[in-house]
Amino acid sequence: MSYELDNRLVVGVSSSALFNLTESDAYFQEHKEEKYRIYQKERIDDVLEPGVAFPFIQRLLSLNDLRSKDDPVVEVIVLSKNDPSTGLRVLRSIKSHNLNISRAVFTQGEAPFRYIEALEMSLFLSANRGDVDAATRLKYPAGHVLPSTAVYDSSDQTLRVAFDFDGVLGDDEAERVYQDTGSLEEYHAHETENQDRALIPGPLKNLLLDLNMIQKLETQKL
Structure with a gap:
């Protein structure tokens, strides 16, 4: 039986957003692919440190206690430019951190955003600004995660999500009117x-709709 992705929140996350791959990326840039394979193979059991998106993903996954284990409300899929052999360290790190992530796509250098629509993702998070820009130009739901010095309390699993509206929840046509004309009068007239x-x-x-669905499940649990 095929695994259906509807009726759940599907989030994609790049391996470089989920884990801190600064050292690995620097090695790849300096030594290129063949030596990079050896580098990762030698460190396959070295657990990667959490990346900037790790706390958000961890809290999202904690929502899966709202439904049975065989019907998770949140599905997180790792999208990585690595190939499967160099991605083994990522998979082992996922297991070591007890993240309930069982699906990963290794694109072997291809742009990961190409899989957003096929996998019905409501959000794709990446630390690569170029990938995010390419995705958003195609109107895909992608976000760029930025380095942060925030300290997260692992005992607090509260998930808080804030949205901008123009160009995020709704089309940015009004903003474009202002940008094109530079006139507040034209902007107000358009509105x-x-x-x-x-x-x-x-x-x-x-x-937003998926998060609303989850909120309803939480209300039913009360």
């Missing part, structure tokens, strides 16, 4: 003229 017309959904609309 007044179109006040009864719903905006075209933005790229993260489905993420």
Whole structure:
């Protein structure tokens, strides 16, 4: 029986966002692919440290206690430019950190955002700005995770998500009017003229709907 991805929140995350791959990436840039394979093979049992997206992914996965184990409400899929052989260290690190992630796609250098639509992802997180920019130009729901010095309390599993609206939950047509004309008057006139017309959904609309679905499950559990 095939595994269905509907009726659940599907999030993609790059291996460089989930784990700290700064050292590995630097080695690859200096020594290229063949030596990089050897480098990763020699360190296959060295557990990777959490990356900037790790706390968010960990808290997302904690929501899976809302449903049975065979029907998780959240599905996280790792998208990596590595090939399967060099990606083994990532998979072992996932297991060592007790992350309930069982699916990974290793693209062997191809842009990972190409899999967003096929895997029905409501969000793709990456530490690679180029990949995120390429994805958002195609209106895919992608976000760039930035380095952070924040200290996270591992005992606090509360998940808080804030959204911008223009260009995120809704289309940014009003913002484009202002950018094109530089006129607040034109902007207000456009908004007044179109006040009864719903905006075209933005790229993260489905993420908001999925989170709302999860909130309803939480309410039912109370």
